[in-house]
Amino acid sequence: IxxxxxxxxxxxxxxxxxxxxxxxxxxxxxxxxxxxxxxxxxxxxxxxxxxxxxxxxxxxxxxxxxxxxxxxxxxxxxxxxxxxxxxxxxxxxxxxxxxxxxxxxxxxxxxxxxxxxxxSFMVHENFRWQRIFRRARTLTEAIGEPFFLRLWFRSHYDVFARQPYLATAERFIILDLGVHLLDLARFLMRDEFSTLYCITQRVHPQIRGEDVATILLRSRRGAAASIELSYASFAPRELFPQTLALIEGPLGTVLVEADGLLRLITSSGHTEERLAPPSLPWQEPPGEWIQEAVLAIQQHFVDCLRRGLMPETHGRDNLRTMQLVFAAYRSADTTSSIALDQSE
Ligand code: NAD
Ligand code: 89V
CATH class of the missing domain: 3.40.50.720 (NAD(P)-binding Rossmann-like Domain)
Structure with a gap:
């Protein structure tokens, strides 16, 4: 346009x-x-x-x-x-x-x-647009093809205060939050997933859906990924809404730690960098990294429209993430692993 x-x-x-x-x-x-x-x-x-x-x-x-x-x-x-x-x-x-x-x-x-x-249809899937995950993906270029990924979001934050509909939803944490981490897994692994197993739990007594989920995946190229989601976890420091990550390849490891800290460990040593925190005039704690990602993904959509390109999380791409979400519920309901059709 x-x-x-x-x-x-x-x-x-x-x-x-x-x-x-x-x-x-x-x-x-x-x-x-x-x-x-x-x-x-x-x-x-x-x-x-x-x-x-x-x-x-x-x-x-x-x-x-x-x-x-x-x-x-x-x-x-x-x-x-x-x-x-x-x-x-x-x-x-x-x-x-x-x-x-x-x-x-x-x-x-x-x-x-x-x-x-x-x-043009894009799903506003913004976790992959957090600056720390753009940088983490670049760092993975130094570690060879990853054989293992762990992504975790373990919190005890009262998410229901601002989003009360989450307390009454039949399906809660995989659909609302797991969707972000499943998309991040595809983004960081540069691969699709072929098998999935999921365990869900409801720990909070006053909500309808699951507030804890643990998902294990095998990628098409044979890597393993583990995704942990929880709104029932006490931690030394509440990190909501930060996602942490560990990515291991044959040549090294990338770690995404709290507050913008990234580490790269290879045979030639250990480097770390801390990203500067976001600074937008309208940002509000504790979601600043995500609020910055909102601006990044909206700008991306406009840039793609102008250049006639498909945005990263266009509808058909995001369908793959959603297939993982629905497969996770199927797996939990049937206590069985699910084979996914993620062929090209
Ligand atoms: P909300 O309930 O606070 O706001 C939704 C608004 O939409 C309400 O004002 C409601 O009246 C209106 N609405 C609903 N159906 C409508 C219809 N058919 N026509 C016109 N208006 C309608 O919800 P929210 O917390 O702002 O969440 C909105 C969406 O944003 C959800 O899909 C949620 O998952 C998503 N979300 C994303 C992020 C993120 O990107 N990281 C964070 C929070 C929420
Ligand atoms: O970012 C989101 O999509 C939110 C939250 C992190 C609270 O789950 O719904």
Whole structure:
């Protein structure tokens, strides 16, 4: 697209959308022209806060009234399919928050609708856009083809305070958080997974879904990966929402530690670097690294649109991550390992 500024609307003016809107406002190639939320007071307050000229309460009315290039969907996942398909019908390029949808059939339908309509579709999967993981991936070039990956996110943070819908969801930690780490695993290993085994637990007495999950994977090239997710774990220091990583290859090890610390250990020695913390005017603790990643992925989508490229986590790519999510639930439900069809 070769316009000066792309016309953008955002749907879903809840908790996380504020970081999207703040980031959109500093991306010069984009103009946020309208927002939409089915709760009128929320749509209006959000439009005022971010200086957006118009707001809507009905997504179809938004598409009918506005000439849009991009829509950014930041609603909770049960509405993602309907809204992505609406964007496709109106020929508008679309970004949709993770998780893409609640079933594999919905995800496939969304990808196909966008492909048929010829619109670009990216899932807003931002953990791989955290600066520390971009750098970690570069460091893996020094260790040869990884044979082992461990990713872990073990926390006791009260995530339900800001995201109460997570306490009542039938499926919780794999769908909401596991999706990020499964995508990171694909990103860091530069490979797809062929076999998966998962154990889930519910430790917190007052929630509906699982709050602990342990996933073991084998990659197509034979590497092993272990992914640990927990909102029931006390630790010496609460690190929410940081993900830690260990990547081992025949020539060395890469470690992602807390607060931006990276280590590379090879036969020629041990180097460490600490990334400077993010510094965005709108950032709020404790999610600064992720809020910075929101800006990075939105800029990436715009750059790809302008250059006619597929964004990294385009719909069909993210379908592979979602297949791992659904396979993890199947494995836990049946206490069996799942063979995945992740062929090219
Ligand atoms: P939220 O409930 O605070 O906000 C969602 C908003 O969408 C609400 O205001 C609701 O009224 C509105 N909405 C829902 N369905 C709608 C529809 N059909 N039409 C119009 N408006 C509708 O939720 P949240 O915590 O902001 O999460 C939103 C999404 O962002 C989720 O998919 C969540 O997984 C994701 N999220 C991502 C990150 C991350 O990128 N790291 C962090 C937090 C949340
Ligand atoms: O980043 C997210 O997607 C959030 C959280 C880390 C809280 O799970 O939903």
């Amino acid at each position: 070769e316009k000066d500024r792309l016309r953008l609307a955002l749907i879903g003016c809840g908790y996380f959308a504020r970081y999207h809107a703040a980031a959109w406002r500093v991306i010069p190639q984009v103009e946020l022209v309208a927002v939409c939320d089915r709760a009128p007071e929320r749509a209006q307050a959000f439009a005022e806060q971010f200086d957006v000229p118009r707001y809507y309460t009905n997504p179809e009315a938004l598409f009918r009234a506005e000439r849009l290039d991009i829509v950014d969907i930041v609603t909770t996942p049960e509405s993602h399919r309907e809204l992505v398909e609406l964007a496709a019908r109106y020929g508008v390029h679309v970004i949709c928050q993770k998780p893409m949808a609640l079933s594999e059939a919905d995800c496939v339908a969304m990808v196909e609708s966008c492909e048929r309509a010829g619109v």
